[in-house]
Amino acid sequence: MKQVTFTLSATDGMARRGRIDTPRGEINTPAFMPVGTAGTVKAMYPEQVRDTGADILLGNTYHLMLRPGAERVASLGGLHTFMNWERPILTDSGGFQVMSLAKLRKLTERGVTFKSHIDGSAYELTPERSIEIQTLLDSDIIMQLDECIALPAERKEMERAMELSIRWADRSKTAFNNQQNRMLFGIVQGGDDAELRSRSAAGLQSIGFDGYSIGGLAVGEPQEVMFRVLSDITPELPADKPRYLMGVGKPDDILGGIERGVDMFDCVHPTRAGRHGHAYTRFGVINLKNARHRDDHRPLDEASPNPNCRRWSRAYLHHLVKTEEILGAMVLSQINLAYYQELTARARAAIEAGRMTDFAAETRAAWAAGDL
Numbered sequence: 001m002k003q004v005t006f007t008l009s010a011t012d013g014m015a016r017r018g019r020i021d022t023p024r025g026e027i028n029t030p031a032f033m034p035v036g037t038a039g040t041v042k043a044m045y046p047e048q049v050r051d052t053g054a055d056i057l058l059g060n061t062y063h064l065m066l067r068p069g070a071e072r073v074a075s076l077g078g079l080h081t082f083m084n085w086e087r088p089i090l091t092d093s094g095g096f097q098v099m100s101l102a103k104l105r106k107l108t109e110r111g112v113t114f115k116s117h118i119d120g121s122a123y124e125l126t127p128e129r130s131i132e133i134q135t136l137l138d139s140d141i142i143m144q145l146d147e148c149i150a151l152p153a154e155r156k157e158m159e160r161a162m163e164l165s166i167r168w169a170d171r172s173k174t175a176f177n178n179q180q181n182r183m184l185f186g187i188v189q190g191g192d193d194a195e196l197r198s199r200s201a202a203g204l205q206s207i208g209f210d211g212y213s214i215g216g217l218a219v220g221e222p223q224e225v226m227f228r229v230l231s232d233i234t235p236e237l238p239a240d241k242p243r244y245l246m247g248v249g250k251p252d253d254i255l256g257g258i259e260r261g262v263d264m265f266d267c268v269h270p271t272r273a274g275r276h277g278h279a280y281t282r283f284g285v286i287n288l289k290n291a292r293h294r295d296d297h298r299p300l301d302e303a304s305p306n307p308n309c310r311r312w313s314r315a316y317l318h319h320l321v322k323t324e325e326i327l328g329a330m331v332l333s334q335i336n337l338a339y340y341q342e343l344t345a346r347a348r349a350a351i352e353a354g355r356m357t358d359f360a361a362e363t364r365a366a367w368a369a370g371d372l
């Protein structure tokens, strides 16, 4: 009997409030999933990640297979034990990272061969090996191996990658061997072409998955293209399965994704932006590198529920960023992750209360008003 299940509890327009129950705990949706690429959410203790409100975090097959190696992580008890995070983990299949990070990569029907960007050693990633690696990591939600191409692209190139990804989806499903203690997601491809996207969604559903990722977006296309693809494709996905928009995004991307029926999001942005001196607040983003903060004794946001937004002056945060002090990365990573969790928590409450439209309008108005 499947031990990882999705329950839809409320809808408001296309927006959905749900929950994924797993043996390691529940995931409230819409959910933002912090990225823990190499087995750590950068500059954060796992307890702190949980305290921001995160129910689940991400691990990265590509990075972990290279270093320290999937078999080594398995021999050390799996990724949860390895990194002291006992709640759910989602892993990507590694295909996207190979195409964006690895050198000398060669893609064939069988899979992709590449040289490690770390030491140049040779690897092969196939749908079967990717499932094996994610199972060795003991991940709770795993992805099929797919081919994600950048946009803009020629239609025949989008079609070729989409059709290959469906064949790899079928091989991934076979290799998954109906494991009951984790979910396997298919990944919808098809670029910005509605007909290709429909064919991909239909092809994946005929194979049958526990959830459906929407891939091939946030790869350089304008936001309105991403939103159009989402508006077209979410109605074609099963209502009783989770939908995961990969690699998205900034707060306004996430709000727009929730309004278009997306349940799960991941992005490196909040932690990466934090390390670069950008703080996300309810007024929008504040660039603390800017000299205008040099003498500003005010905290970021007196009214924030997050103590880190109340206890430091902007002048001090500016100082930490300018001097590239480690504490700057720590404080701003926590502030940004906490803001992303506050945004999705408020969205969940708004959907339950049937006031998603008002919530979205209020949130956008506060962003537009800008900093105090």
Ligand SMILES: CNc1nc2c(CC[C@H]3O[C@H](OC)[C@H](OC)[C@@H](OC)[C@@H]3OC)c3nc(N)[nH]c(=O)c3cc2[nH]1
Pocket (backbone or CB within 6 Å): 035, 036, 037, 058, 059, 060, 061, 091, 092, 093, 094, 095, 096, 097, 100, 143, 146, 147, 148, 187, 214, 215, 216, 217, 218, 219, 246, 247, 248, 266, 268
């Ligand atoms: C940014 N726009 C973005 N990211 C896409 C990722 C990767 C998500 C991945 O993005 C980083 O890897 C690079 C993260 O590590 C830094 C990974 O977290 C572990 C995260 O894994 C889910 C995609 N992954 C697959 N398998 N297929 C996709 O079509 C796809 C599309 C993306 N767009």
